[in-house]
Amino acid sequence: MKIEIIKCLQDNYSYLIIDKKSQDACVVDPSEAKPIINFVENNRINLKYILNTHHHYDHVGGNLELKKKYNIDVVGFIGDKDRIPEIDILVQDNQIWKSDIFEAKIYHIPGHTTGHIAFHFFKEKKIFTGDTLFSLGCGRIFEGTYKQMFDSLNKIKKLPTDTKIYCGHEYTLQNSNFCIANDPKNLKLKDKIIEIREKLKNNLPTVPSILNDEIECNIFLKAKDVESFSKLRDLKDNF
Ligand code: ZN
Ligand code: FE
Numbered sequence: 001m002k003i004e005i006i007k008c009l010q011d012n013y014s015y016l017i018i019d020k021k022s023q024d025a026c027v028v029d030p031s032e033a034k035p036i037i038n039f040v041e042n043n044r045i046n047l048k049y050i051l052n053t054h055h056h057y058d059h060v061g062g063n064l065e066l067k068k069k070y071n072i073d074v075v076g077f078i079g080d081k082d083r084i085p086e087i088d089i090l091v092q093d094n095q096i097w098k099s100d101i102f103e104a105k106i107y108h109i110p111g112h113t114t115g116h117i118a119f120h121f122f123k124e125k126k127i128f129t130g131d132t133l134f135s136l137g138c139g140r141i142f143e144g145t146y147k148q149m150f151d152s153l154n155k156i157k158k159l160p161t162d163t164k165i166y167c168g169h170e171y172t173l174q175n176s177n178f179c180i181a182n183d184p185k186n187l188k189l190k191d192k193i194i195e196i197r198e199k200l201k202n203n204l205p206t207v208p209s210i211l212n213d214e215i216e217c218n219i220f221l222k223a224k225d226v227e228s229f230s231k232l233r234d235l236k237d238n239f
Contacts, residue, residue, distance in 0.1 A: 001101065001124050003166065005205050006035050011170045012058050013207060015128060016045065017121070019101050024048050026102055028119065028128045029168055030062030037069065049099065052076040053130025054116040055083040059168060077108065080115035091117070109156070111149025112139035118156065126164045126208070129156060134167045135209040136192075137175030138220040140237065146230040150223070156211070157221055164208040172196050172206040178239050179219045182232070189217040 004016040008031035015028040016039065026049040030036045040047050047070045052060050054077075063074055063085045076084040078092045091097050093108035097119075104119040112131045116139075119128045131139035132149070133156050141149050156165075176193045183189060192213060196206050215221050223229035 008032050008035055015166055026051050029059040031058045033062035033065035050074045051119050052084050054113045055080050060085050077115045077117045109152035111144040111152045114143045128166045130168045135172040136179050136218050147226050150226045150229045161212040163211040166208050178236050182219050192217050
């Protein structure tokens with residue numbers, strides 16, 4: 001299984017999960033159809049599924065056009081069946097979604113939205129976290145509660161520490177500024193920031209991140225309780 005990172009819109013990432021043998025693929029959160037179609041056509045990919053982490057436009061914007069063109073199924077959270085465009089396959093918390101070689105466990109991780117989910121390809125140790133866990137940050141709380149977001153992040157935190165994190169946006173540099181301002185003595189974070197700057201300088205994505213790095217460097221994952229988490233979230237909103 002190979003992951004292709006596709007830049008979309010301003011700072012979104014969509015991901016193609018490709019079976020190298022068959023060239024079958026799923027696309028995670030197609031913000032827009034065009035960059036996906038370009039890659040699919042140029043590389044003779046057989047697009048089979050759209051996997052949506054949540055209903056926001058910058059994650060589902062390409063659903064309609066891709067479905068029309070490739071006649072594929074859209075997989076999304078059962079609770080968002082009325083607001084994920086073109087949804088076909090409804091999944092719920094802790095369910096395993098499987099098709100051929102693609103096999104992911106679904107986690108309901110509310111906070112950013114009430115219906116946010118993550119797709120965990122547990123055999124490959126890769127998780128698609130949408131706008132819940134970012135590298136060195138977490139999503140804004142639009143619909144859920146602080147407690148929900150805190151619990152959702154803790155769910156992800158318990159996965160194997162070598163799990164790769166594929167998130168919805170390239171926010172890592174801005175996030176790192178907030179982390180270092182609040183955790184100025186973190187040497188591991190300082191090293192990570194050097195890495196991040198180097199990647200961005202070379203026009204490379206900073207994703208995927210490794211869960212272990214996030215546990216050591218992401219200030220939101222270091223919050224001990226929901227009170228300190230809430231304080232950090234508020235500070236970040238005004239940073
Ligand atoms: Zn969002
Ligand atoms: Fe987003």
